[in-house]
Amino acid sequence: MSGLGVLLRRELSLTWGAGGGPLLSVGFLIAATVLFPLSLGSAAQILGAVAAGLVWVLLALASLLSLERLFARDFEDGALDIIALGPLPLEASCAVKCLAAWLTNGAPLALASPLAAVALGEPVGAVPLIVLTAALGSLAFVFVGGIGAALSLVSRGGALLQTLIVLPLLIPPVIFGAAAVFAWTHGLAWTPGLALLAAYALAAIGLGPIAMAGACRNALG
Amino acid sequence: MISGFANPHRFMSFSRWAAPTLALIAAALLALGLWLGLSAPPDYQQGETVRIMFVHVPAAWTAMLAYLCLGGASFASLVFRHAVADAAASAAAPLGAAFTAAALITGSLWGKPMWGTWWAWGDSRLVSVLVLFLLFVGYIALRASIEDEGKAARAAEILALVGLINLPVIKFSVDWWNTLHQGESIFRAGGPLIAPVYLIPLMLTGAGYSAAFAALWLTRTRMEVRRRRSLGLALRAAR
Numbered sequence: 001m002s003g004l005g006v007l008l009r010r011e012l013s014l015t016w017g018a019g020g021g022p023l024l025s026v027g028f029l030i031a032a033t034v035l036f037p038l039s040l041g042s043a044a045q046i047l048g049a050v051a052a053g054l055v056w057v058l059l060a061l062a063s064l065l066s067l068e069r070l071f072a073r074d075f076e077d078g079a080l081d082i083i084a085l086g087p088l089p090l091e092a093s094c095a096v097k098c099l100a101a102w103l104t105n106g107a108p109l110a111l112a113s114p115l116a117a118v119a120l121g122e123p124v125g126a127v128p129l130i131v132l133t134a135a136l137g138s139l140a141f142v143f144v145g146g147i148g149a150a151l152s153l154v155s156r157g158g159a160l161l162q163t164l165i166v167l168p169l170l171i172p173p174v175i176f177g178a179a180a181v182f183a184w185t186h187g188l189a190w191t192p193g194l195a196l197l198a199a200y201a202l203a204a205i206g207l208g209p210i211a212m213a214g215a216c217r218n219a220l221g
Numbered sequence: 222m223i224s225g226f227a228n229p230h231r232f233m234s235f236s237r238w239a240a241p242t243l244a245l246i247a248a249a250l251l252a253l254g255l256w257l258g259l260s261a262p263p264d265y266q267q268g269e270t271v272r273i274m275f276v277h278v279p280a281a282w283t284a285m286l287a288y289l290c291l292g293g294a295s296f297a298s299l300v301f302r303h304a305v306a307d308a309a310a311s312a313a314a315p316l317g318a319a320f321t322a323a324a325l326i327t328g329s330l331w332g333k334p335m336w337g338t339w340w341a342w343g344d345s346r347l348v349s350v351l352v353l354f355l356l357f358v359g360y361i362a363l364r365a366s367i368e369d370e371g372k373a374a375r376a377a378e379i380l381a382l383v384g385l386i387n388l389p390v391i392k393f394s395v396d397w398w399n400t401l402h403q404g405e406s407i408f409r410a411g412g413p414l415i416a417p418v419y420l421i422p423l424m425l426t427g428a429g430y431s432a433a434f435a436a437l438w439l440t441r442t443r444m445e446v447r448r449r450r451s452l453g454l455a456l457r458a459a460r
Contacts, residue, residue, distance in 0.1 A: 147379070147380075147383055151363060151376045151379060151380055152363065152366075152376075154367050154368075154369065154372050154376070155363060155366035155367045155376070156366050156367075156368070157362060157363070157366035161362055161363060161366055164355070164358065164359050164362055165359035165360075165362070165363055165380060167355070168352050168355040168356050168359065168384075168387075168391065169383065169384070169387050169391075171352060171391050171394060171395070172387070172390050172391055172393075172394035175394045175395070175397070175398045176394065179397075179398060196394075196397075200390070207386070211379055211382070211383050214375075214379050215375075215376060215379050218372055218375040218376055218379070219372065219376075221372075
C-alpha cells in the first residue's frame with residue numbers, strides 16, 4: 001500500500017510542479033467559455049438555455065486535452081518501464097495515475113465549471129448539482145480517457161487520434177451528466193441522470209485500469 | 222469449429238469454397254428480396270419511398286453484426302491467441318465502416334422525403350449508428366497509426382473490446398437521451414407493425430446482406446492471411 005502512496009505523491013508533485021498543472025485546464029475552461037457568447041451572441045435566452053450543455057462540452061474537451069500528460073511523459077523518459085517492472089500490479093499503478101490526474105485536473109475543473117455555467121446564465125441554485133455531476137463526470141472521463149491515452153502511446157497519431165478513439169466512449173457520461181443538470185433546471189426528475197452517471201463512473205474505475213494496463217504492457221513489451 | 226480454424230491452412234481450404242458459395246447465396250437472396258420489395262404495393266403513408274427500407278435497415282443490422290464479429294474476433298485473438306482471428310478482426314473493420322456509412326447515407330436519403338430534413342437528431346437510431354461509425358473509424362485509425370504490426374494488433378484488440386462493452390451503454394444512453402428531449406412525433410418512421418408484404422422482402426434482404434458480409438469478410442480475411450504469408454516469405458528471403 002505504501003508503494004501506491006509513494007506513486008500518488010510522485011504524480012501529484014509532478015503535476016503541481018510542472019507548468020501550472022490544474023491552473024492550465026481551469027484557464028482553458030474559462031478562455032473557451034468566452035468564445036460561446038462571442039460566437040452565439042449575447043442574448044440571455046439563447047445562452048441560458050444551453051449553458052449546462054456547453055459546460056459539459058468544455059469539461060469533456062478539457063479532460064481530453066489533459067490526457068496526453070497521463071502516460072506519454074513517463075513512457076518517453078522510461079519511468080513507465082520502472083513502474084511496470086516494480087512490485088505493484090500495473091493495474092493499480094494505472095488507477096493511481098488516473099486518480100492523481102483527477103485530483104490535479106478533474107477536481108479543479110469540477111470546482112471551476114459552475115463559474116462558467118453561471119456566467120453563461122445557469123441559475124445559481126444549480127451550483128451544487130453542477131459541481132457533483134462535474135466531479136463524477138471528470139472521474140469517468142479520466143478513467144475512460146486513460147485507455148485511449150495508453151493505447152495511443154506507440155502510435156504516430158498523437159492527440160487527434162486519441163481524441164477520435166476516446167470521444168465516442170465519452171458520450172454516455174456527457175448525456176447522463178448534462179441531462180441531470182438539464183432536468184434540474186426544468187423541474188424534472190434529476191436523480192436518474194445522477195445515478196446513471198455515478199454507475200458509469202464506478203464501472204469506468206473498475207474496468208478502465210485493466211484495459212490501461214494491457215495497453216501499457218503492449219506499448220512497453 | 223472456430224478453434225479448428227486457428228490452423229490457417231484449414232481456414233484457407235474451408236474459405237476457398239465457402240466464400241464463393243456465400244456470395245452466390247447473397248446474390249440470390251438479394252435478387253429475390255429486392256424483386257419482391259420493388260413489386261410490393263406502395264405504402265399508404267410513405268408511398269414509394271418505403272422501398273428504401275429494404276436497403277437501409279439491413280445495412281444497419283449488418284453494421285451491428287460487423288461490430289459483434291470484430292469484437293468476437295478480437296476477443297479470440299487476445300485471449301486464445303487464435304492465429305487467424307486477428308486477420309479476421311482487421312478484415313471486418315473496413316467492412317463495418319462501409320455498412321454503417323451505407324446505413325447513414327440511405328437513412329438520410331429516406332429522411333429527406335419523410336421528415337423534410339437530411340438529418341434528424343431526434344431519431345436516436347441515426348445517432349447510435351453515427352457513433353458506431355465513429356467506433357469503426359477510430360479502430361481503423363488506431364490500427365493504421367502504429368507501425369509495429371504486433372503492437373498495432375494488440376492495441377486494436379483492446380480498443381475493440383472496450384468498444385464492445387461500451388456499445389450497449391452508448392445505445393442505451395442515446396435512447397434515454399431521446400426520451401428526455403422528446404423530439405417531434407413525426408419522427409416515428411415505421412411503427413412497430415410491418416405488413417407481411419414488406420416484412421418478407423425485408424427479411425430476405427436482411428439475410429442477403431448478412432451473407433454478403435460473410436462472403437466479403439471471408440475474402441478479406443483470406444487476403445490478409447495471404448499478405449502476411451508473403452510478408453513472411455519476403456522477410457525470410459531477405460535474410
